Amino acid sequence: MVAGLGAWVAWGTGKSQAPESTFVLLDGSRQSTADLRGKVTLVNFWATSCTTCVAEMPEVISTYNKYHAKGFDTLAVAMSYDPPSYVVNFAETRKLPFKVAIDNTGAVARAWGDVQLTPTTYIVNKRGEIVKSFIGQPNFPELHRLIEKLLAEA
Numbered sequence: 001m002v003a004g005l006g007a008w009v010a011w012g013t014g015k016s017q018a019p020e021s022t023f024v025l026l027d028g029s030r031q032s033t034a035d036l037r038g039k040v041t042l043v044n045f046w047a048t049s050c051t052t053c054v055a056e057m058p059e060v061i062s063t064y065n066k067y068h069a070k071g072f073d074t075l076a077v078a079m080s081y082d083p084p085s086y087v088v089n090f091a092e093t094r095k096l097p098f099k100v101a102i103d104n105t106g107a108v109a110r111a112w113g114d115v116q117l118t119p120t121t122y123i124v125n126k127r128g129e130i131v132k133s134f135i136g137q138p139n140f141p142e143l144h145r146l147i148e149k150l151l152a153e154a
Contacts, residue, residue, distance in 0.1 A: 015129040018043075018122070019111040023075060023101035026088055031075070031099065036124055039073045040150040043122040045109060047079045048086040050118040056137040057094060063140065063147070064098045070151050071126075074098035079118060080106035125150050 023031045036043075044060060046053035064074040076096065078087040080103050091100045101108070109115040112122065113133075121134045123146060132146060 015125075015131055018124045018128050018130050021108045021111045023077065023099075023108060024104065026091060026100050026102065031101070033128065036073070036075070037128045038126055039071050040067075040126060040147055041073045041075060041124040042147075043112070043124060044074065044076045045079060045103075045112070045115045045118055045120040046076055047082045047118045048090045049082065052137050053119045054090075056119060057096075059137075059140050061094075061097060063144065066144070067147055067151065068097075072147055072151060076100045077108055078102045079109060079115075080104060123147070123150070126153060 018033050018036065021033050025031060042060070042063065044053075046057075048054070060074060060076070064072070068074075076091075076098060078084075078100065082102070084102050084104075087100065087102055090096075103109050112120075117135050119134075119137065121138055122130050123132045123143070125131050131150065134143075
């Protein structure tokens with residue numbers, strides 16, 4: 001966990017296929033990486049104990065609300081060490097409008113580059129390729145420009 005990582009770090013800008021993963025959502029349903037195709041998706045690894053994650057969540061919600069009708073989706077993946085009851089409580093009290101998954105075994109975090117630091121955010125294009133990744137809170141105006149560019153792609 002990184003508490004208060006001030007600046008965001010963009011470390012991946014080349015395109016690579018998003019790893020095959022199965023996300024277990026709070027309602028018990030499952031979603032796979034293949035289900036992300038056709039939309040621009042923000043995949044956010046976070047934890048209720050991460051102050052930066054909690055602080056950025058209103059911006060993540062706002063970004064989802066701004067672009068969702070245009071084909072944008074968000075998937076928040078809670079880390080394996082986060083107690084499921086905390087995640088459910090956070091999602092309900094903050095009224096998270098997007099899908100929330102719990103990575104009980106840590107397999108999803110390992111598949112996505114052995115994610116250790118939170119928040120870690122990936123932007124996946126309509127073809128299922130990771131086009132950018134951030135460690136720490138993203139620069140949201142820059143993130144919005146990227147989302148708009150990716151939504152405009154065929």
